[in-house]
Amino acid sequence: MCEVDALGDTVDSVRRRNLSTVLELVHRGGDPSRADLTARTGLNRSTIGALVAELVELGLVVETDPSATNRVGRPSRRVLADPRPAVIAVNPEIDAVTVGVVGLGADVTHRIRHELDHVASPEEAARIVGDLVDRLRAGPAADRRILGVGLAVPGLVRAADGVVRWAPHLGWRDSPFARLVENIVGLPTVADNDATLGALAERLFGVGRGVDHLVYLNGGASGIGGGVVIDGRPYRGAWGYAGEFGHNRPRLDDPAHRATVGGTLEEEVSRARLLELLGRRTLDEPEFQAAVLASDDPALHAELARQQIVLGGALGNAINVLGPELVVLGGFLATLHAWDAEALDAAVAARTLPIAWEGTRIQAAGLARDRLLIGAAELAFGPVLRDPASVAGR
């Protein structure tokens, strides 16, 4: 009789969960005082005291003297994330491998971008990650307590074991990338889809702070990635492949809006098409947005309008089904939003069930380039946040 799942709840789990709750509150930010923690958790002052003491003991939080506040009563000590514990966040891309050191509270302290002149294989990427991590551990991050590695992979990642099933732009197929990195770096390593982690990062530290249900779409150079946050947690579906909005085929009301045969969202709504009209080969995100907003080329405007309408149909489908509170657009989709937010809103409204659309907002992503590193770090911190006591002795 194997106990697949201990459904039952023991007294130990109370402690573990409360420890986790307090650490998460500190990690999520706001520099809470002990009094804040008491209010937020509903626990007793004495309990909070004991929990914070244990987290200090574990080297995960530190207490500081209270900051000056003009309020009556004994000031409450502030509880801050300990700056030492950290994780390695990794984002392999077609043109570079980026590795960062991230502390609690989404604090990206170091970042190395290793440029590539060719697309790396999983094995090569893992070796590069190993070298970069060695360099970080030898120098800038020598005094950090590295607890794990999180990988943000632009592709479909199997949730069960972190195997990259398919990363079209990298050309990877069924590669146990997480295990490759783990063997080289020697730290517990987890992987997930980059857009899912971007959604999580926006939820925790970006425009989606406090939003329980959000949909995130990121427009990259080579396609559109999507992530879904449900009940405040990243949603991965049964196997880990959820959120592939880019491969959906939205209806095109007008045949003139059809630009491709395949008709997937990422074919119809594409950065490459806009770059071509701008007459440019490549541009980074801020430059791209500046160029689009500065242009008064009618052909570009027509294409922007067309892409807004197609995107509106895709978002309408997503909103009808998922009923999110917020839709976050990143990458060049944020530019599509910045160009004419009202028009985009109208395009969505016209293709969404009115009541489902009623309370939904569309916003540009709030975090800059660090988004994926923050998401990957969150993934790596996951086990620690869920069970802080597990870091004892590490």
Added chain:
Amino acid sequence: MCEVDALGDTVDSVRRRNLSTVLELVHRGGDPSRADLTARTGLNRSTIGALVAELVELGLVVETDPSATNRVGRPSRRVLADPRPAVIAVNPEIDAVTVGVVGLGADVTHRIRHELDHVASPEEAARIVGDLVDRLRAGPAADRRILGVGLAVPGLVRAADGVVRWAPHLGWRDSPFARLVENIVGLPTVADNDATLGALAERLFGVGRGVDHLVYLNGGASGIGGGVVIDGRPYRGAWGYAGEFGHNRPRLDDPAHRATVGGTLEEEVSRARLLELLGRRTLDEPEFQAAVLASDDPALHAELARQQIVLGGALGNAINVLGPELVVLGGFLATLHAWDAEALDAAVAARTLPIAWEGTRIQAAGLARDRLLIGAAELAFGPVLRDPASVAGR
């Protein structure tokens, strides 16, 4: 400082959760023995003993002498749902109001279908429900302990307060239907979308038993309703309107597949269109399916094939985004599946990201007409299942 949410966990909550876990295991079926409960929960035998004793005390479960089992060892007593506690399940439709008495374990013991010759207003429907409940309580359900009322409404229901925002076929708009019924019947009343509850029922007692992530689409006389189950729980989105697949607009690869201007799924894939080709005005579900499967009319076959392809596109979009393990089709969509399951699978496969489609199954719904009553009952039992001790004295 208002404590919106007591994030903290106390010893009391352990008891409540364990009580809930045990009651759910009994409710979900399988007639577990105490030994089964111990194994499933991972809790101690003595703890299970205490929890079961408390549930017996609360009148929610009964213990029976062990059934003859040919196994070594002292036989374990079986724990069964107490037959007395029950809820009222209600499904108002355009042509009838159905009310049922449902016990724990999805046991539909009585059902009254009140036919209508016109579409009832919310007020009239509430009065009819009141009359039917009075009749049930006076006679067949006199010895039952009625704990609440659950309403399965064919429309958009706001999760926060059960207000029916829009029920297109009933013509209801912003009606506090749950409160109307509560005031008449005098029992705690909750409402939700019918398809969401259908999905929940299939998850708990139908073909989706044990499946954590499923999508449910029901083809009714007047449209297509959808429900989503995520992590084993019904997913409602931020406000309660999630799952409106019927109003999505899937891409039609071939203009010839386009049958309407609006292009929503429920316009393109419609029972009425098939009925017309069958030359019939109305048919109930089993008759409809028999007629479709018996027909060799090429025009009907062409339309069935067209609808399969359009449905395939919609399901492909849903699978890309939600990554469910199972898609459950009910109503005439089950007939579309029964007519040629392989063709439907192929239509979906052609429009879904291959890896996302890999492990997904499509099946016809398993529960018969009682599906909505079971789902509504589950909704009404919700508070009891979450906190069994709350029924003390009721």
Added chain:
DNA sequence: GTTATTTGTTGCGCTTGACCCCATTTCTGC
């Protein structure tokens, strides 16, 4: 300086579940 207010600390009590030991029942082997 005194008082009111808020926070932190300590010790106590309550509840819970784990563990140990023994009772009870059935099945197996002789």
Added chain:
DNA sequence: GCAGAAATGGGGTCAAGCGCAACAAATAAC
């Protein structure tokens, strides 16, 4: 047919968690 093994249930004891209350500490207002 009977003894012993296997499996489960029940009761008592023990450790651990949290809430509570009383007291100490720190600040603002008067």
